Amino acid sequence: GDSVTQMEGPVTLSEEAFLTINCTYTATGYPSLFWYVQYPGEGLQLLLKATKADDKGSNKGFEATYRKETTSFHLEKGSVQVSDSAVYFCALSANSGGSNYKLTFGKGTLLTVNP
Amino acid sequence: EAGVAQSPRYKIIEKRQSVAFWCNPISGHATLYWYQQILGQGPKLLIQFQNNGVVDDSQLPKDRFSAERLKGVDSTLKIQPAKLEDSAVYLCASSSGTISYEQYFGPGTRLTVT
Numbered sequence: 001g002d003s004v005t006q007m008e009g010p011v012t013l014s015e016e017a018f019l020t021i022n023c024t025y026t027a028t029g030y031p032s033l034f035w036y037v038q039y040p041g042e043g044l045q046l047l048l049k050a051t052k053a054d055d056k057g058s059n060k061g062f063e064a065t066y067r068k069e070t071t072s073f074h075l076e077k078g079s080v081q082v083s084d085s086a087v088y089f090c091a092l093s094a095n096s097g098g099s100n101y102k103l104t105f106g107k108g109t110l111l112t113v114n115p
Numbered sequence: 116e117a118g119v120a121q122s123p124r125y126k127i128i129e130k131r132q133s134v135a136f137w138c139n140p141i142s143g144h145a146t147l148y149w150y151q152q153i154l155g156q157g158p159k160l161l162i163q164f165q166n167n168g169v170v171d172d173s174q175l176p177k178d179r180f181s182a183e184r185l186k187g188v189d190s191t192l193k194i195q196p197a198k199l200e201d202s203a204v205y206l207c208a209s210s211s212g213t214i215s216y217e218q219y220f221g222p223g224t225r226l227t228v229t
Contacts, residue, residue, distance in 0.1 A: 043220035089157050102171065105157025
């Protein structure tokens with residue numbers, strides 16, 4: 001079945017440091033890939049997405065590139081801020097029959113950014 | 116635009132008791148999802164509705180969990196009887212179609228079973 005494996009946390013960085021959170025996936029067919037973010041006390045929010053190989057998703061300074069050859073979708077940010085502290089989830093969407101698309105999530109990575 | 120609403124936000128019950136969660140999706144969203152998020156894990160889809168019909172309930176433990184969306188708007192998820200392993204955050208999400216990356220999540224209900 002489909003699965004997502006992401007870097008285990010927690011990750012602790014100082015403000016303005018470079019961030020990478022690794023994500024790899026296993027899926028049949030050609031999934032779409034996503035990063036969701038969950039700020040403390042809030043629901044999940046879509047951070048960025050890529051729907052085909054070599055696409056780059058970007059939002060709020062975060063980027064991730066869909067790499068089909070390595071089945072990866074690593075999240076990066078050049079300079080993190082305290083406000084980026086949250087849990088980050090990598091996810092994939094694959095067709096599970098007919099027009100039904102099913103999201104499969106990784107376990108999440110807790111990021112803490114210190115001033 | 117109002118987001119996905121869920122209640123209650125927190126619930127503590129004893130094992131073998133029953134509990135119900137409520138979700139009101141974004142207005143006009145035809146598709147509604149319930150997820151279970153156990154501590155340290157990513158959300159797992161329990162059930163997906165398209166209007167008031169079930170699209171996918173393959174991971175719903177049907178011996179104890181039930182869900183309904185009678186008028187194609189709000190939805191309830193029930194657990195009866197609860198077990199210790201049901202302790203989790205229950206997330207509701209909605210989308211305007213069947214393409215799952217358009218999902219919008221509510222804040223969740225944190226259930227503790229003692």
